[in-house]
Amino acid sequence: MGLPRTGTRSLRSALHLLGYDVAHYPIDRPSLDTLARGDGRFPLLEHYEGLVDVAAVPCFRELDALHRGARFIITVRDKESWLASLEKNWPETLVPGSPCGPDDDARSSARRTRHLLREAVYGCHVFDAGQLSRVYDEHLAAVRRHFDGRPGDLLVLDIAGGEGWERLAPFLGVPASARPFPTERG
Template sequence: MKVIGAGFGRTGTASLKAALERLDLGPCYHMSSVIAEPRRVRQWLDIGEGRPADWDEVFTGFHSALDWPAASYWRDLADHYPDAKVILTVRDRDRWYESMASTIFARALAERHLPLRRRITRWLVARRSPDFVLYPRMARATVIDRVFDGRIDERDHVITVFDQHIAEVKAEIPSDRLLVFDVTEGWEPLCEFLGVPVPDEPFPQTNERAAWHGKRSRRLAELIVRGR
């Protein structure tokens, strides 16, 4: 493991994932890796519910890790991989909350009162992919409850957690091992921190809100059709 991402989801982690892979610091583990391979959902559910984590097993084949659920365990990962550098992605707190409220939190809150159509979809997915259907439970265990104490409908609490998290990472990770990074800064600070040349191309911009909403729905459809 060469790079550990300590930043919360919706702070540009998908763009940073693409950037790290462009810099040959991938494959990069991301929540999208969990969605793409449902067996990983059960791995994280076990970790979230308190069973021992075999980090080398979880990240086999990967050289960097960003986004949740990995970022929920940034302390554990920083200790387990002492030579890895740490990147804390940040953004304006209000814009971050708005993004969270319309994507990840909206999805989690909707799980509490699923309409009939969604319950039927869940049943079909469970038959085809019993690991993937555990995704909401995994998200609660590793992010919603672990990071936010389940209080994702309380804006002030969520923003306080966001600010405290940034302060804790800055306080606990030595400055020569840590980059506090806003993806709008582009290649230069990232490449300087990693000691690599700056690519002659624009910094990646991925995972806008519209794309986020379509991604999991497409994966559900694939699982139903293919039975994976």
């Protein structure tokens, strides 16, 4: 449930090393339809064991209701560092005003997904540090409130701050990988 630029790629790689097959930032048409409905019924979860990145953000409550007993991980990062990374990686051209294009065009589906996610998660399409800072704080607070009293269901993981196997493996009840914890840059 981590926002982009909080270590979600590293988390995906770590989960893969532990044997979990997870999808990262799905931009396919069925995922777009799920995001538009807001019901958390991602068809790809019939084939994957989980989602990593922003697609889970707008519907984490629905995902929790649909998948009782599932474990949830939110990646976090120092907010100033996160904002700097987000600004550097926020190309305005990814969301060119209107998400138009033929439905069967893969690029159009990706563009529509990005447009929808920016609207649903950030409430903006242009980089606005104040707005994004509020979104970061509100999302983290909402996740913590939702899982309050259920510590075994939520892990808050600061990969950029150096956390890794020592927190992730026990949370999942599996042995840590012998390989170093992955640190991927998006």
